[in-house]
Amino acid sequence: MLDRLARQLIDPPLNQLGQELAARGFSANGVTLIGGALGLFAALLIALGLPGLALLPLLASRLADGLDGAIARATQKTDFGGYLDIAIDFLFYGAVPMAFVLHAPAQNGAAGAFLLASFYFNGTSFLGYAILAEKHGHETTAQGQKSLYYSNGILEGTETIVFFVLLCLLPQYFAPLAWVFGGLCFATAILRIYAAKQIYSS
Template sequence: MLDARVRPLIDPPLNWLGRALARRGWTADRVTLAGLALGLIAALVVALGAPEWALIPLLASRLMDGLDGAVARATSKTDFGGYLDIWCDFVFYGAVPFGFAILDPDNAIAAAFLLLAFYVNGASFLGLAIMAEKRGLATTAQGQKSLYYSAGLLEGTETIVFFVLLCLFPAHFAALAWVFGALCLLTAVARVANARHQLT
């Protein structure tokens, strides 16, 4: 919901940093993998009992996730780069809730529900992206992407804010996870309804 509004604000500095990294020999894939590594470190720090400290690698991971596209635009975009980016995003999205489940077994049911909601929402997102490619549909509402990004109630910006809240208020993980998971399912239902409208 917020990605389209945030993009005009963050794209100029990201593009500047992306060009600077490209000049120093960084590739987009290297930035993507660095972002994933930082995200997994964040999940590990959560699991080891220091969710507040996990904020540092978590936010650095999301910065790298924004920078990989900027580096690609400064050099060359590839289909594999787009594929690697979305795969790493989903690994990260799964790792953080798993870290909270390890941190406190009482979080396990809420974490499982959240992961289910991510799975359902991710399927609605990627399935529409596949069909949109088949039909030649395109959108730049969320910026220049390697695949069709369907808008939704919850997008990348909201998910980052949610993960930050989890790290700041780990004692409230379960409540936050149930609410965010429910909103993810609502987003998925809306995407399926939108897909029916677009594809029939």
């Protein structure tokens, strides 16, 4: 729900910084991979029981996730770049909950499994919707200029980042937060499937 508002606030400075980085020779795919590495490092710190320290690389990874698109817009957008970006995003989204489970499997295992299942379902509904939209020639820039169709929902990227930050600040509440967020992810996916039925069933 918050991605559209967030894009309006962060896109202008990101685009400016992206132009400067592109002029210095940074590539969009390189920044995507740096962001992925930072995200995995944050997950490692969480698994080691250091969620507070994980906040810095976690947020840095999300900054890189925004900068790669800005660099691409300043240079040349490619289909592979968009593909790599979403693949790294999904790896990051799965690594953080897994890290909390690895740190405290008895306490967080069931809730973490539920959360990961909800991410899997929600991610599938998102990518499937993008395929349908592409097939029918539909486009949107509500979440900025993207390489694939970004359908909106109850939970989007902004909410997920806020959720991960909250988990790092309050790791003792991982289980209840994961049950709630996972439930909302399932609701987001179901509503997206319903929207696809309304638009693409004929």
